[in-house]
Amino acid sequence: ETVLTQSPGTLSLSPGDRATLSCRASQSIFSDYVAWYQHKSGQAPRLLIAGASHRAGDIPDRFSGSGSGTDFTLTITRLDPEDFAVYYCEQYGNSPTTFGQGTRLDIK
Amino acid sequence: QVQLVQSGSELKKPGASVEVTCKTSGYDFSTYGFTWVRQAPGQGLEWVGWISARSNNTVYAKKFQGRVTMATLPSSNTAYLEIRGLKSDDTAVYYCARDRRIVSGRLVAGYWGQGTLITVSS
Numbered sequence: 001e002t003v004l005t006q007s008p009g010t011l012s013l014s015p016g017d018r019a020t021l022s023c024r025a026s027q028s029i030f031s032d033y034v035a036w037y038q039h040k041s042g043q044a045p046r047l048l049i050a051g052a053s054h055r056a057g058d059i060p061d062r063f064s065g066s067g068s069g070t071d072f073t074l075t076i077t078r079l080d081p082e083d084f085a086v087y088y089c090e091q092y093g094n095s096p097t098t099f100g101q102g103t104r105l106d107i108k
Numbered sequence: 109q110v111q112l113v114q115s116g117s118e119l120k121k122p123g124a125s126v127e128v129t130c131k132t133s134g135y136d137f138s139t140y141g142f143t144w145v146r147q148a149p150g151q152g153l154e155w156v157g158w159i160s161a162r163s164n165n166t167v168y169a170k171k172f173q174g175r176v177t178m179a180t181l182p183s184s185n186t187a188y189l190e191i192r193g194l195k196s197d198d199t200a201v202y203y204c205a206r207d208r209r210i211v212s213g214r215l216v217a218g219y220w221g222q223g224t225l226i227t228v229s230s
Binding site: 001031044050054057088090 | 145203205208213214216217
């Protein structure tokens with residue numbers, strides 16, 4: 001199966017900062033089918049990005065995704081206090097679907 | 109709007125079975141499939157499998173094959189996850205998620221239920 005490795009494990013930043021989260025795959029992802037989710041404790045995960053770079057309709061444009069092949073990035077510009085959460089990448093191009101282990105975004 | 113409401117928390121003994129339900133509203137049920145994902149305490153998200161609401165075709169993660177069954181019932185707009193032979197490490201929050209089209213091609217888990225805590229303990 002395709003293993004996704006997210007880095008860093010924890011990222012400590014301040015509101016207004018820019019966050020860059022990485023997701024590296026053990027093999028190339030078919031058609032760059034990579035999604036990013038935001039997950040807050042006690043809530044359902046929230047889809048942010050699909051197809052590596054396409055924002056879900058209700059997601060602010062400070063969230064952007066990029067990458068192809070095996071290397072993917074989620075960038076959050078101008079961090080808002082509500083953005084501090086755990087972020088997961090998911091690949092759904094290769095069978096079976098797999099998730100990364102998550103990056104925790106903490107307030108510094 | 110699209111809503112997914114899951115059944116409540118359950119406490120089960122090792123070896124027992126459990127069924128989690130995911131009742132939906134706000135769209136044509138048979139149009140989209142469902143993904144099931146779990147999160148054990150202190151752990152990340154783990155993909156359990158996927159089912160088509162149109163054909164009931166299923167894909168299960170290898171570690172769950174033979175122990176998990178997914179189903180849908182269009183007449184009640186509900187998806188189901190059954191887990192048999194429960195073990196303590198099945199303790200987790202289980203989520204259902206409905207497919208969503210963000211970009212052409214494959215659909216992604218786009219709308220999520222609130223989660224169901226399954227605790228397995230003697």
